[in-house]
Amino acid sequence: MIERIIIAGSGGQGVMLLGKVLAQAAMRQGRFVTWFPAYGPEVRGGTSYCMVIISDWEIGSPYINKADTLIILNNPSLERFKGRVKDEGLLILNSSLAKAGANKRIKVLQFPFTDIALKLGNIKVANMAALGCYLGAKKIITIQEMLEVFRFMAPAGKTNILEVNEKALQEGAKLGDG
Amino acid sequence: MIERIIIAGSGGQGVMLLGKVLAQAAMRQGRFVTWFPAYGPEVRGGTSYCMVIISDWEIGSPYINKADTLIILNNPSLERFKGRVKDEGLLILNSSLAKAGANKRIKVLQFPFTDIALKLGNIKVANMAALGCYLGAKKIITIQEMLEVFRFMAPAGKTNILEVNEKALQEGAKLGDG
Amino acid sequence: MEKIFFRPEALYDVPTHYCPGCGHGIVHRLVAQVIDQLGIREKTIGIAPVGCAVVAYDYWNFDCSEAAHGRALAVATAIKRVRPQNIVFTYQGDGDLAAIGTNETIHAASRGENLTVIFINNAVYGMTGGQMAPTTLLGQKTSTTIDGRDREKHGYPLKISEMLALLPGVYYIERVSLHNPQEVLKTKRAIRQAFENQINNSGFSLVEILSPCPTCWGLNPKESLDWIRDYMQKEFPLGRIK
Amino acid sequence: MEKIFFRPEALYDVPTHYCPGCGHGIVHRLVAQVIDQLGIREKTIGIAPVGCAVVAYDYWNFDCSEAAHGRALAVATAIKRVRPQNIVFTYQGDGDLAAIGTNETIHAASRGENLTVIFINNAVYGMTGGQMAPTTLLGQKTSTTIDGRDREKHGYPLKISEMLALLPGVYYIERVSLHNPQEVLKTKRAIRQAFENQINNSGFSLVEILSPCPTCWGLNPKESLDWIRDYMQKEFPLGRIK
Amino acid sequence: MAKIIINQDKCKGCFLCVSFCPKGLIKKSAKLNKRGLNFVEFDDRGECIGCMQCAVICPDCCIEVYK
């Protein structure tokens, strides 16, 4: 098994975190995993992204030319990365902020993650909704495993934030699994 | 012909200049010549020296391990360099400020160059008296040739200095030739 | 209707890479406006720093050189000496001018080089993601002063303009701010003065500009301006220093 | 009869390489005397500069480190931070402290490092044979200012002590001179003060000492002292600066 | 009577112009520009006094003022 995921969005959307929890979960499964961020002036203003590779074998470059999955949270990121997914790959798209046209080359799952997050009362959990959607669709990590990672990484005493993250994850998972 | 000369004395005694006029004269003869100074902190306080090589062939290192001739103007320099002359080499010594014992290995010419200079009215020309002595003894450059160098190198308008230098040279030459 | 405010010729009509609300954008425009107004665009040579403004030459429509981090004033010194007829200025951040480049700054000033210096004090290293700058305020949190700058551990904010003012080679120093449109206009006047001084051969002129870095300060653009007004100004008082 | 003046224990009984009449010799002794008198020889760590005093460690009877040219205060900062119980001082020439080392000097001072700095201002680069120093007087001839230092071409003499005095991290700065025995004794008092400050954890202390370099000035030793009195003092006024 | 023209493609949505317009004539737009950023819109209700506050503070030189 090797899964290459590019996660992209704007600065405040928590794409780095999304990648990190995913990587954490893969690590806990005992798999090989790499997480690689955009860094430096690239990050100024525009889009932010990270790349996660989860594999049963040793991983070479953590840099992804062609991804198995794209998780895209806004429009500029879509513009930048839409060509970077393999044929028959998966695109998880935040339809609150971006729209993808019909596409036969790849599978597209678009849902309004930002709106979902707003409904849950915290716009910042759009990323977790997207993550849930991804896990629902690809199931390389169970929601249960991911929730354990959440609990492990959550700052002590911030249970309310934990809760809304969990909810977003589960909402997303339902959509992805659907 | 190759002649290697080490010239040493204290900071103010003009040993660098002595070496330079000698090198100039050799250059005007069309010979190969190098002049090499002590430099850097070596010069602080203690002794100062330079090395001149005059040759009919291309010169390798300008540094002299064993000299054909030593021209020594004070005692610390004598201590430092006395072992650095070849067997049957020549030592020109300023007996005003240093004394060499009897020595069969080398030829020693010692005269009170500082006193001679004082008598001529300028202590600074002791170096030229020593140079004269050397040329008188070794005759690789004529006094005439050297006087031309003096005139060429003398700062314009300073004829009185030139004169006393010339006198010192000639006094020295007489001693060396004697 | 007449166009009374427009993009100056010295500023290319391209978007910048700066974060929303970044002070660099304002100052780039002010410099360009002054250069246009003085009619010196065709003889100006700008030195871009290493810092967020590293590609200032992509925005300015006149000759420019990059300088290694902190060495802008060494580069500028040489250019001005080689071409005294040109107008030469440096544009530098606080890290560039007052940390790694302190030596070049002080000695160019001490030599009294006839140069103009635009000094962007945003109390932080923007380009590298928000570490402590020499100008970081006591208590200010940065990625290398996680619990806030502590004078015991990290030393005091450095007022390099005040130090430079002591040098006989320095002709003009003023500290200005961007925290509202009025202050921006004062900043423009100071920049103009600093260029005029060079034109008049008066010697070393420096304008220190308190400038917002919303990204590294963790504030939104307006809050950033207020932070200058409420905190930064206290440590770095505005006005003519020399 | 009692011995009332003698070689301090902290000064080895060896000849130095300094030229006759060189101020370094005097200050080496003063430092050693103060260290003896404060009883701190066994916990003192000295940083020798690159300059004529490069081998000061051959003369001082306590732990010493060399520092690269200009970097003495970076080296000292680290030593003091690693070993706060030790007494750490730097001994630096004007080239070392105020030319190549300006940055390290200013930032160590700005951080308020609890260090003692002995700053030998002889208005020239002694070690390298007498080039212009940042402290060279206007009009003074050196091998790189053949017709005398000219402010247009070579800039102004740098009063770094006055600049440092502006920094909140700096506790004590005094400028003293060696031009006669009375001044030498004042110098000793200032050096003592600067060490006591460190013992008391008061922070950065610097003593600037106007010091003769007969060799590079082309004067005899006594004339050199007179030159300090008659000229150097005017540019570098003596007394407490902070 | 005065007016401003906002270059919406260059606007980064810092909203400083919004904060400083004495007449409250600049508003955040609901739309995103092609760079994906929230831009601002001029509410031309004829109240603009051409004071240039907005243009002077704009870090991206997006605003032209006419009077």
Place this chain on the structure above:
Amino acid sequence: MAKIIINQDKCKGCFLCVSFCPKGLIKKSAKLNKRGLNFVEFDDRGECIGCMQCAVICPDCCIEVYK
């Protein structure tokens, strides 16, 4: 009554002590020391006041003072 002892081997002949002795008790020697330098001599005519001027100015720490 006081006196000084000069370490003549270390003396470099800078003559600063000569300049500053208020009693004129220090003289340039006619001899050279083993390093080839002109040293100085103390003229012990019983006038030394132990003021230490000579010792304080000596760059080479050649002078001990007794009182």
Place this chain on the structure above:
Amino acid sequence: MPKKKILISGNEAIAEGALQAGCSFYAGYPITPQNELIAYMAQYMPKTGGVFIQAESELAAINMVYGASAAGARAMTSSSSPGISLKQEGISYIAGAELPAVIVNIMRGGPGLGNIAPAQSDYFQATRGGGHGDYHTIVLAPGSVQEAYDLAQTSFYLADKYRMPVMILGDGILGQMMEPILVSHKSPAANRHNKQKPWALSGCKGRKPNIIKSFALAEGALEELNLKLQRKYKVIKNKESRFENLFLDDAKVVLVAYGTMARIAKSALGRLRLAGKKIGLIRPITLWPFPERAFCLRNKRIKYLVIEMSYGQMLEDVRLTVNGKAGVEFLGRSGGGVPSEEEIINKVKKIL
């Protein structure tokens, strides 16, 4: 020793490894792509009671490391290419004064300001002494985040053992990427004073003064120091070279690559082996001393393919090692370009 698995970036792993090794002094100046290292040190060094200083420049930082090491601390600095160039004088001084110190270079594209993309174009500088004089630094090139952590610890051990600067040479990818690693859980302080340093500056109470210096003016003294250094370097060449060899037994083409480049080479190797091609790999872990013994020079039909994120710097060491006894080919890109698996595979196919 209990071990724990954590997800961490290469930059942070180096910092954490250093802290575990008892590093008690860090001075650095920000530069991309190594900022996570300095940030980690800023946060955790004070917690272990050590000293963290954000220096005013790279020059100050390296000279602070010199000072801290002179005072007996395990000391470290880090930077990226342009900043490392600025440290060259200081590194030469550390080598000359025989001080232990660890210097980290997370390389980026050069020359000049270049860019912040990963690169391996400072190999010459690291292995040939970018500073002046006949000195060397031991150069360690981790190929994974785990190894970055491990070698950070090794680096202090080697630095102390030989009293010399040790460089950890990584690139922007290695510095930025996160991977799971096993960390040990002893207290860093335990490591700190496990090595007596009688030569260090601490005040001369009860002993003769110590002097730390690289200056040697007396006739012959500097030559003597240099001969001493050369003897030390010889011992290190014999004892300390490290490498990883894969599938050399039957290999017809041997890839030679280090650091991040070796990871990509390994992926290519895997694909080539799956396709039945007889390919091997040598991954130098020490770049100086270069692991000459990894090369078996009996089989003259072997071809070596050196792969670098540069235009051929390690290539020279391979050529010097092989010394004409086998073919040496090269594949390299620079300025942020990274040879891809595909490029490697194509090149190998051409050679086969």
Place this chain on the structure above:
Amino acid sequence: MPKKKILISGNEAIAEGALQAGCSFYAGYPITPQNELIAYMAQYMPKTGGVFIQAESELAAINMVYGASAAGARAMTSSSSPGISLKQEGISYIAGAELPAVIVNIMRGGPGLGNIAPAQSDYFQATRGGGHGDYHTIVLAPGSVQEAYDLAQTSFYLADKYRMPVMILGDGILGQMMEPILVSHKSPAANRHNKQKPWALSGCKGRKPNIIKSFALAEGALEELNLKLQRKYKVIKNKESRFENLFLDDAKVVLVAYGTMARIAKSALGRLRLAGKKIGLIRPITLWPFPERAFCLRNKRIKYLVIEMSYGQMLEDVRLTVNGKAGVEFLGRSGGGVPSEEEIINKVKKIL
């Protein structure tokens, strides 16, 4: 052109050669053993209407040279080993920005403060890019004061031709010694503006703005710059290598030495030839590009004896050139030690 014979030191000859070549900007910082060069510039540069600056540091000096060159001047700096280490970042920037510049290194003993005796231990630094990134400087190694004067002129020509830094690499002996040289008497100003530099900064009147930079952030841009540099280096390797060969026809042992070391090797060669020994000599004049074509690799029984004032730096270039096709021996001393004629002769006798 009228010529005049003068007695002058190597340091001064380089300065005078530079002035003759139209060098109109010099910035430097004092350091032994190159102080005569800066003193000469201080005295004579203003007389030719050029700019002399005693910089506050070597760092400032190299960056001033960067600026002066960006503004179109023929610009130069000089220093000795520790000061050259400090210039490495700046040299890398000059290479990256493709600016012409001349840098003089009058080497002294290292590492660290070392001493001020002559040395050749910065060969690696000079030829392998002591700074970061895949760049090169042309390195010229004069063997006499005359050649120092001549190559100083050449260096500006090459720097302008290829828009890159050129280094003159000498040692303390060459810098300090005086020899007679022939100097030409044209006016330096004549040389100054003989090369148009349309890329230089002068104000953008009548043209598009010029930009001098080494930064290239856009994807692929830095790789492109690097490829351009590599193409340039290839041309230089083909066209610009220089050397002096002596008695190679029948030589059984060929001495390889440069600079001052070659002078001593020549003296030894003379004595050996007088004694009937078949000895030859290769004296590289360009150290980068290394003059590979000076080596004839057909005769496999030739032995090369590399002689350096270092522990074997040029040795690597000789070994890379010979590539196992002939024996390579080495004789070297460092830290101020200079192999003597006798040592060379003894070594040769052992090899023969």
